[in-house]
Amino acid sequence: MPYTPAEIEAKWQAAWANAETFKAVRDLSKPKYYVLEMFPYPSGRIHIGHVRNYTMGDVIARYKLSTGHNVLHPMGFDAFGMPAENAAMASGGHPKDWTYKNIDDMVEQMKPLGLGIDWSRMFATCDPEYYGQQQALFIDMLDAGLIDRKNATVNWDPVDMTVLANEQVIDGKGWRSGAEVERKELTQWFFKISDMADELLDALDGLDDWPAKVRLMQENWIGKSRGLQFAFSMVEGVGAHDRVEVYTTRPDTLMGASFVGISPDHPLAKELEANNPEIAAFTAECRKGGTTAEALEKAEKLGLDTGLRVRHPFDTSWELPVYIANFIMMDYGTGAIFGCPAHDQRDFDFATKYGLPITPTFLPSEDASEELTEAFVPNKTDMVHWVKPFAWDAATNGEDAIEKAVDFCEANGVGQGVTKFRLRDWGLSRQRYWGAPIPVVHCDSCGVVPEKKENLPVELPYDVSFDIPGNPLDRHPTWRNVPCPACGNPATRETDTMDTFVDSSWYFARFTSPHADTPTNAEDAAYWMNVDQYIGGIEHAILHLLYSRFFARAMQKTGHLPEAAIEPFNALFTQGMVTHAIYKTDGADGRPVYHYPEEVELRDGGGFLKDGTQVTIVPSAKMSKSKNNVVDPIEIIKQYGADTARWFVLSDSPPERDVEWTASGAEASYKHLARVAALSEKIDQMDRDAAGSGDEDLLRAMHKTIQDVTGGVESFGFNAAIAKLYGFTAALSKSKAGYEAKREAILTLAQLMAPMTPHLAEEIWHTQGGEGLIANAPWPVADEAMLVEDTVTLPIQINGKRKSEIAVPKDMPKDEVEKLALADEAVIKALDGASPKKLIVVPGRIVNVVI
């Protein structure tokens, strides 16, 4: 019988559905295991990256099921966000219709993959049932003092009169209007995540099963620093300002100060611009462009001498100029700095440009020149020679000097040592329609009033249009005008909606009881939380994961999660992205036009469209709908079946690494699976009583494979595990063993393959008379006794280069191995009568003869 995936895959998917194999039901008699992949955005088509992500999660889920766990493996959709509104603007539909249609399409594409998912728990974040509970959470968090209102800077398109997302700002201009973007302040809602900065930082230490790189990125993002906060007194005050408060992490360089810089958004700058047109023009110039850190940091360093002078705290006759500078950010520290050009490259560039003094406070060594061509910025732990120490020895390192500088300044009343964080509060307000409405009402007499819980969800109105730029909720009087929940007088709803990161910051908790009439159900949350294994892209290493950690704490404080769940993800695996080349040409309006891979023919080292136009190839980029470089896995599934697609995405590369997608090789996966299917048939047709030879060798190979594959699955080494399965399949295929041994081998092979190619595995299990479903069969265990090798082959190195090898019994004592090694022909030849300088024997590993 040939391998017919279309047939067997449908058959076994129906069998799992009938048996409710993957339905998760609370059961205290078994250890639970919650495996979760980051849920998808419903773009409408699954892409190969989804297949990779969900297959990995499914391997873990199915493996854990077979090791006796009660597994929760859910799926949902992160369904709010801009693309739905963009689609509505582009083609006139409605974001809701577009989104739900896409969800239906994607579910239909995912089901044939045969994922072991409890589909009964599925939800989308745009379901009123979900976001209504999110609104309840918001109200509880507001009550608990975890939410704040304050000003924030947004990208403002002065032509369309709308707020723009960073993605909508291209080269400092609005994507639709082309107008130069300005930064503007708006009153916004904030989660007070910075109050938890220290806790979120400390708790990283306990996340042993997270990748070190993610913990490090979060640590750097939170950015705890110890520094000195102090004031420069102004020679002549301006309005209420008679001093400039600065924060520095390098108080040890205070004697190298050459200017004071303030942010264009600093209160002093604002005071000055009110009365000085030149300063107003400059700060207006600084406010052009987007709000991203990247844009701010990469912009040309601009400064303007305000004419104001301040006094150095150590020497009142030493006056420093005050500059307004565009690279100083108002939301870090105090929005003002002192510049020490000798030890900060940014300050160095600035000082060079504006002719300010560059005075080193320390040098690499005693005899080094004081003339600098660039800033001297050694590691804080490096020993340096101080030319201007003020409370420490000339020879010490930066770390020590900083500590002593803080102590000295505190003792002399110059300032205080303070701890600051880079982490800012999380602004959640979005001036957009397609998001969860923020459930508050603005009342003239009562102020900001939360909606009553019994009125939740505050549902989005359906009758909106997107023909005018801006938020349609602002223009919807019947939705907007409501009585005040407190006094009953006419009032207006908040029209801002929530950041979509809010939606994805607690969905994992909601999966434990997706239809509860409170955000979570205490018993379900206590049983299923935490997520034992979370799997997703490295691009979420900071924001999503940090916000989720914050939310879990906030939900614990408001009684929605148990204390044990404040770190919601026990283990994290960050898988790499699937990338693909981007093909683009220049459009008539000068903007790039992106072409789908299937439209491009590759020849003569270039890419060409059907009409012969050559395209520009960007070699490797994250698959993204807007760039048209998304590869569709549906064709592979149709042609070869889901098992082939699953096997292939697991085998082609290590899961944490990015892969450049190429479909060559999918056919080879199919051929291999067909070979395994044929092998099972062949074994089934053997004479039941036939004795063979080499039974033990086959079983030894089998136990070794059990060990290797189990280790591979547990450590996400899927590609290496699959390589071992190839090897074992070849060994089984060649083996002359008898029926019983071969049957045991093929059953075990099917079990080891089952998490990856579940349909084929069920088919083989069934053919060979295995009991029940392979999905429920206990995972095979390697017999230690079968793993022990009697003899080992030791490579012999001469001066670290392999020259020969010897086979020795496993437990041979070191001195005997030495004797054997020295008797080796290659060693005798190399020694040429001399005796070795050194002889290294690592038992069971290697011999190295040093000559």
Added chain:
RNA sequence: GCCGGUGUGGCGGAAUGGUAGACGCAGGGGAUUCAAAAUCCCCCGAUGGUGACAUCGUGCCGGUUCGAGUCCGGCCACCGGUACCA
């Protein structure tokens, strides 16, 4: 700019500080076949050599070590994030 990561044959990649290139793809050769498809077997880093073999070789430069793809320092290129893309 800043933070994090990655770099190994023609390609995807393997390798607890211990035989670099497992396994797979592509390619080459052979068996089978009237022929082909399918299948099976063998070869496959570079250079030199008929060959046994020798030398070189894990982005670049340097270091630690008996021994470095792996550890350390510096650089280059690419990828991700950079707080309103999700």
